[in-house]
Amino acid sequence: EISEDTVNFIPNFDGNEVEPVVLPAKLPVLLMNGCAGIAVGMATNVPPHNLNELMDAAIALAKGDVQSDEDLFKLVPAPDFPTGATIIGTEGVQRLYTTGNGPVLIRSVTHTEEIKTTAGRKARTAIIVTQLPYQVNKAALIEKIAQLVNDKKIDGVADLRDESDRDGIRIVIELKRDAQPNVVLNNLYKKTPLQTTFSGNFLALMGEHNKPQRFTLRTALECFLDFRFQTIRRKVRYQLGKVQKRLEVVEGLLVALENVDQVIDVIRSSPNQNAAKEILTSTDHPKSLNLTTKQADAVLKLQLGQLTRLNKDKLTDEQSNLLKSMKRLQKLLAEDDAVKKVMIKEFQETKKKFGTPRQTKILMNEDGDLDDIDLVENSRSVIVVTQDNYIKRMPLVTFANQKRGTRGKKGTSAKKTKEENQVAHSLTCNDHDTLLITTMRGVAFGLPAFKVPEGGRTGKGTAIPSVLPFKADDVISSLLPVSEFSDEEYCVLATENGWIKKTPLAAFENLTSRGLIIATLESGDKLKWCERCTDDDDILIGSHKGMATRFQAQDLRPTGRSSRGVRSMKLRDGDKVTDMSIVRKTPQKQDQCVLAVTNNGYGKRMKLTEFNTRKRSGVGVIAIKFKDTSEDDAVNCLRIVDEHDEALLVTSQGIIVRQKVSDIPIQGRAATGVRVQKVDTDGGDVISSVSIVPKYDGDNHDQ
Numbered sequence: 001e002i003s004e005d006t007v008n009f010i011p012n013f014d015g016n017e018v019e020p021v022v023l024p025a026k027l028p029v030l031l032m033n034g035c036a037g038i039a040v041g042m043a044t045n046v047p048p049h050n051l052n053e054l055m056d057a058a059i060a061l062a063k064g065d066v067q068s069d070e071d072l073f074k075l076v077p078a079p080d081f082p083t084g085a086t087i088i089g090t091e092g093v094q095r096l097y098t099t100g101n102g103p104v105l106i107r108s109v110t111h112t113e114e115i116k117t118t119a120g121r122k123a124r125t126a127i128i129v130t131q132l133p134y135q136v137n138k139a140a141l142i143e144k145i146a147q148l149v150n151d152k153k154i155d156g157v158a159d160l161r162d163e164s165d166r167d168g169i170r171i172v173i174e175l176k177r178d179a180q181p182n183v184v185l186n187n188l189y190k191k192t193p194l195q196t197t198f199s200g201n202f203l204a205l206m207g208e209h210n211k212p213q214r215f216t217l218r219t220a221l222e223c224f225l226d227f228r229f230q231t232i233r234r235k236v237r238y239q240l241g242k243v244q245k246r247l248e249v250v251e252g253l254l255v256a257l258e259n260v261d262q263v264i265d266v267i268r269s270s271p272n273q274n275a276a277k278e279i280l281t282s283t284d285h286p287k288s289l290n291l292t293t294k295q296a297d298a299v300l301k302l303q304l305g306q307l308t309r310l311n312k313d314k315l316t317d318e319q320s321n322l323l324k325s326m327k328r329l330q331k332l333l334a335e336d337d338a339v340k341k342v343m344i345k346e347f348q349e350t351k352k353k354f355g356t357p358r359q360t361k362i363l364m365n366e367d368g369d370l371d372d373i374d375l376v377e378n379s380r381s382v383i384v385v386t387q388d389n390y391i392k393r394m395p396l397v398t399f400a401n402q403k404r405g406t407r408g409k410k411g412t413s414a415k416k417t418k419e420e421n422q423v424a425h426s427l428t429c430n431d432h433d434t435l436l437i438t439t440m441r442g443v444a445f446g447l448p449a450f451k452v453p454e455g456g457r458t459g460k461g462t463a464i465p466s467v468l469p470f471k472a473d474d475v476i477s478s479l480l481p482v483s484e485f486s487d488e489e490y491c492v493l494a495t496e497n498g499w500i501k502k503t504p505l506a507a508f509e510n511l512t513s514r515g516l517i518i519a520t521l522e523s524g525d526k527l528k529w530c531e532r533c534t535d536d537d538d539i540l541i542g543s544h545k546g547m548a549t550r551f552q553a554q555d556l557r558p559t560g561r562s563s564r565g566v567r568s569m570k571l572r573d574g575d576k577v578t579d580m581s582i583v584r585k586t587p588q589k590q591d592q593c594v595l596a597v598t599n600n601g602y603g604k605r606m607k608l609t610e611f612n613t614r615k616r617s618g619v620g621v622i623a624i625k626f627k628d629t630s631e632d633d634a635v636n637c638l639r640i641v642d643e644h645d646e647a648l649l650v651t652s653q654g655i656i657v658r659q660k661v662s663d664i665p666i667q668g669r670a671a672t673g674v675r676v677q678k679v680d681t682d683g684g685d686v687i688s689s690v691s692i693v694p695k696y697d698g699d700n701h702d703q
Contacts, residue, residue: 005238006231024231026346028054028224030204031217034079042212044203047079047104047134050358054221055351061221062340062347069098072218077362078104079198084131084359085109088195097217100202106133108194109361112181115174124158125181127188129171133196138164142171144192154191156184180377225343232332232339240329245294247322250315252295256302257312259289263299273300376450378432382648382656382691383452385425385476389464392455396428396693426650426689429481436480436508438493440526442519443474446511449481458654468513478530485509490558492539493519494529494568494580500539501565502556505532520564529580538583538613540594541568542623542638545575548594549620550583550611567617579638583608593666595647596624597637597676599686604673605641605666625672630681637690646693649677653685658693 006024011017034048057075060066066075078093087093088105096102109131114123132138142162148154156179163170175184189195202215206223215223256263263280266287270276280296282288291299332338380396429435431450438444445468453462464470480491482505489505501519508518519527533539535554542548549569559565568577583592594611597603604624611621626633641647645661657677664676679685 001231001235004235006234022227024235025224026228026350027051028058028221031220031224039212042203043201045199045201046204047198047200048081049076050080050356052351052355053077053080053358055347055355057221058225059344059347061218061225062344066218069094069218072221073097076217079200079360080358081106081134081360083134083136084361085133086131086361086363088363090362090364092197096200096202100214100216102200104198104200106196106198106360107189108132110185110194115172122177124177125175125179127173127175127181127185129173129194130169132169133193134198136193136196138162138169138171141193145173145188148191154184154187155179183377228343228346229336229339232342236329236332236339240326240333243322243326243329247319247326248292248294249298250319250322252291252298253302254312254315254319255289255291255295256299257315262287262289267300276300376431378430380693381429381431381449381452383425383427383429383435383449383479384423384461384650385464385479386461387424387475387652389470389476390461391452391464391467391476392459392461393431393449393452394455394457398457423650423652423654423688425476425479426648426656427479427481427691428648428693430483433481433483434485434511436482436491436511436530437468437476438478438480438518438527438530439470439474440477440528441471441474442517442521442527443515444508444511444518444530445470445513445515446508447513469515477526477528480530480532482508482532489532489534490553491518492529492531492533492553492556492580492582493527493565494541494577495519495521495525495565496528496576497522497525498541498568498571498577499525499565500541500556500568500580501559501563502533502553503561504558507561516561518561520562522564528577531580531582533582536585538585539568540581540583540611540638540640541577541620542579542581542596542635543569543571543575543620544578544634545572546622546624546626546635547572547575547620548611548623548638549616549618550613551616551618552613553582555616570617570619572619578635581638581640583640591643592640593642593661594623595637595639595641595661595664595690595692596635596673597647597649597687597690598624598626598630598633598673599636599679600627600630600633600681601649601675601677601679601687602627602630602633602673603637603664603676604671605661605664606669607666608640610669622669625670627672636687639690639692641692642694647676648691648693649687650689650691651677651679651685652688653680653683655685661692 001024002020007020007022009018009020012019030046031049032051032054034046036045037043053076057072060075066072073094078087078090086107086109088107092103092105096104108129110127110129113126113128115126116123132141142160146160149157149160156176157173158176159174161172163172175181202220203212204215205211206213206215266279267276270279277296277300279285279287280289280291280299281293283290332342382394382396383391384394385391429449433449435447435449435452436444437447447468452467455461464476485505485508487506490502491505491508492500492502494500503518521527533553537553538550539553540548540550556566571577592608593605594608595603595605606623623638624635641661643662647659647661649657659676665674667673677687679687
């Protein structure tokens with residue numbers, strides 16, 4: 001098309017030649033190929049796009065089917081990079097398309113495989129990278145990953161190798177056997193170019209004077225359509241001129257063939273060719289045919305062999321075709337819609353001939369932001385809180401199963417001479433759980449479990465005020481791990497003096513580390529327990545002196561965060577509530593028992609059927625009797641357990657025992673129990689906390 005006067009030409013650098021200002025492109029090349037450049041005070045960075053999508057958008061704009069930007073985004077949802085990969089979310093893309101500036105988040109395409117190792121060893125899991133983000137160098141990426149692994153900034157990688165070949169990219173990241181692929185992959189996304197951001201900047205020379213200006217997706221396509229429209233119009237004018245010139249010659253030749261004897265006579269009688277031309281073009285000569293100069297030249301160039309009837313028929317057909325072409329071209333010059341139809345046909349043919357499927361996938365509903373929780377393995381942990389407000393997190397595998405009645409392992413740095421270092425609370429949870437931490441003053445905090453600083457088995461831990469905005473004179477009363485804030489569950493709060501309330505669990509979903517008042521307490525009372533339940537569950541309350549009562553959770557009316565609640569059980573003089581547990585009424589919980597453990601290390605299991613449902617605020621029934629030799633003994637724990645659960649017993653001096661619940665015998669309510677842990681009562685040590693470890697697929701019970 002460049003030879004058909006479709007674009008303007010200007011002199012080249014030395015003025016000896018001319019060059020086109022622009023090329024008569026049939027495609028929006030700037031958007032299709034993309035470009036990057038930098039100048040003084042400005043820069044451009046346009047990502048490549050898919051040809052099929054650009055042609056569809058151009059066709060829709062030419063037809064007038066695109067009314068809004070949303071309509072355009074459906075046709076061109078995002079850039080299409082030649083290296084494939086995946087675009088995460090479209091928010092940044094849409095900002096780029098509407099404002100001319102925005103980020104495009106690109107993530108590698110990966111999958112996991114089981115890699116065979118040497119004979120006799122288990123297969124390893126490996127992360128396989130098959131597509132890289134746009135403009136990411138493979139060698140530099142592998143070097144970056146290796147450096148991070150060597151610097152211990154990425155854990156879980158056992159081996160790294162490049163298995164790429166002519167068939168494509170294949171980077172193998174072999175993992176250690178205890179590594180979680182998702183956690184390792186998220187760390188790779190955050191710390192390496194496996195996930196990058198393409199900073200798009202739409203800037204180009206546009207307009208009549210080719211001035212640099214920012215553009216949007218719509219303006220770029222509309223500018224291309226305007227350019228293509230003018231290119232076709234100029235091409236049509238050029239073709240129309242050629243048709244008209246040829247039609248003039250053909251019509252002259254037909255006139256000459258109709259008067260062939262007269263033409264021959266003029267030629268024979270003329271002294272030369274110029275004289276014959278003057279006669280043929282003359283208006284007053286008797287032998288003139290009134291031909292134009294171009295027609296006369298064509299006639300004089302005819303050979304005698306071309307004066308046949310067959311040649312006349314060819315000229316007649318050519319005249320007819322030229323008239324049709326002239327009519328079509330004149331229509332294109334007169335009607336804009338006709339030009340648009342030509343453009344649409346060109347776009348359709350181009351799409352059919354050169355179009356390819358999209359290479360880059362799009363994940364529409366993801367933002368690509370990797371939270372801290374995405375980088376942490378969801379392991380089982382033990383959370384320990386001491387009486388002087390120190391907290392730490394330890395892997396559950398630190399404590400192997402032990403036999404009933406053993407001494408246990410030291411789990412804190414507590415010493416006999418320092419009572420404030422004694423263990424106050426312990427629990428097991430998943431690292432992705434949210435800890436609902438309540439204080440005795442009725443304040444609650446929300447803290448992800450993995451944000452609790454990890455400590456060694458004998459370490460003191462971290463001061464709670466450095467983790468939470470905690471008042472120095474307040475004390476943690478309970479820690480409740482929550483995996484999901486369900487609308488059908490409630491949070492049951494109980495105090496030492498026997499008050500209880502039920503609040504929808506969803507009310508605590510947005511609870512943060514800043515804290516929130518969740519209960520109103522009377523003078524001298526302390527908020528001690530926080531558990532989850534539904535209206536189908538029962539609530540079991542136990543007292544220090546060995547009494548217990550069970551009532552239905554639906555007997556409690558849901559109240560707001562600031563209410564005090566109602567009476568849970570009637571306490572005798574000197575008695576107080578020692579524990580609260582939830583009785584789940586689900587099919588898989590038919591083998592539930594009640595575990596009772598005293599401060600001096602005695603315990604037993606009782607059948608749940610021995611505790612019948614009663615009305616709330618009653619005195620209750622006897623749950624355990626104490627040894628005659630332990631007059632100062634009291635109930636420390638009254639929990640619902642299953643046959644496959646484990647108990648984590650922690651003494652005030654930090655001695656921890658993890659044992660199977662099934663090792664503790666089942667006895668009647670009036671029995672005194674058996675020794676479940678040796679406690680140095682002479683040295684002032686007592687059981688301070690009992691945590692139940694439910695059966696979990698990730699645990700190894702044989703450890």
